Amino acid sequence: MMFNIKSLATQLHKSNKKALLINSFRYGALFLLCGALTYSTHAIFELYTSAQSSHQQVSKLQKQALELSASLSEETALNRTLNATIEQKKQALTILNQRIDDMESVLGLGEKNKDLDLQKRVNTAAINSAVKATLFQLIPNGEPTPNVQLTSGFGTRVHPITKQRKRHDGLDFAAKSGTPIYAPADAVIEKAKSSKHGYGNQLILNHAMGFVSTYSHMSKFNVKAGQFVNKGELIGWTGNSGLSTGPHLHYEIHFLGKPLNPRPFVNWDIKNFDTIFKKEPNVQWASLLDTVGSMVEMQIQLASKNHEATFQTVNQPKSNPKQTNTP
Ligand SMILES: [Zn+2]
Incomplete structure (x- = not known):
């Protein structure tokens, strides 16, 4: 067990x-x-x-x-x-x-300007065109009564009334009475003489640089002696006053008191700018161009400075109004 x-x-x-x-x-x-x-x-x-x-x-x-x-x-x-x-x-x-x-x-x-840069080309063109514009403003040019037929030239001729061989110191334009006459350049009215004899009613315009122009046999004046007029301004109307065979304008141009043939001045425009220098040898054109050239160049420089100043003012950053308004 x-x-x-x-x-x-x-x-x-x-x-x-x-x-x-x-x-x-x-x-x-x-x-x-x-x-x-x-x-x-x-x-x-x-x-x-x-x-x-x-x-x-x-x-x-x-x-x-x-x-x-x-x-x-x-x-x-x-x-x-x-x-x-x-x-x-x-x-x-x-x-x-x-x-x-x-x-x-x-x-x-022409081509001489093509190598310059655009700014210089514009400046040269501006000076050149300003010189030309100034000359066309100051020196008589173009027809005083546009589209009217020229009937008698400058030089010796037989006088239509006196029949004497005499110098004709101007041009005759067959303008019907009442045809407007325009100032061919800026001027001061030297004389506005009413007469029934000789040149009849006559205006004498005193331009710059020694040039004078006269307008004879007029019917009516639109200006008074002492008045300043610009190129293109209406100075009066053609007529048949004084010793004249019919209504016409007798037009004269004088330089330093001497009559010049007005025809080159009447035909003078931008397209044939240089032709007058050859056709009118009594004026020292080179000297005149130099004077007008420096006058114009100064104006262009001033205008260009004003333009730059305006440009700078416009582009200046705006000041803070809060700061400027702080007393
Ligand atoms: Zn005449």
Whole structure:
């Protein structure tokens, strides 16, 4: 019996040991499983977080791409507008060049100006055209009675009434009475003389630079002695007063008291600007052109300085009104 108890105890002991081993193994496996599960859960969570972050980054990048695309569209549109503006400026410059070419050709500057830059070409053309415009304003030019036939020239002739061979100091224009007469240049009215003899009703205009013009056989005056007139102003009307065979205008031009042939002055215009210099040798044209040239150059320089000053004033940054208004 003793043996049996001992044997039973041994058996129990063995059986407990086995159960303990199995349990230990089970718990070990369970622990490992739990560990694996925890690790997997953590890994899945990590992956999820990472995916979410990536998604956010993708969204951000997509937004940036959209913004860049919009910005690129704006830049492209701006670029297109700028290109169109450049093209317009180029066309304007071409037209400007063409106009300067035309102007130079009218002014007789020809090819000699072509090598200069645009600014110098414009300045030269401006001075040249201003000199010409000034001369045409100051020195008698053009017909005093436009579109009226010239019937008698300057020089010695047999007088139609006295039949004597005499110098004819002017031109006769066959204008019917009442034809308007216009000042051929700026002037002061030296005389407005009414008479029934000789030159009849006569106006004497005193121009700049030693030139004088006279208008005889007039019917009526539109100006008084001492009055200043501009080129083109109506000074009176033609008639048949004084020693005259019929209505006409007797027109004279004097330089320093000496009568000149008015014909080159009547024919003088921008297209044949130089011809008068050869046709009228009694005037020192070179000296006159120098004087008018320096006068005009000074005016252009002044105008250009005024223009620069205006430009600078316009482009100056505006002062802060808050600062200027502070007492
Ligand atoms: Zn005459």
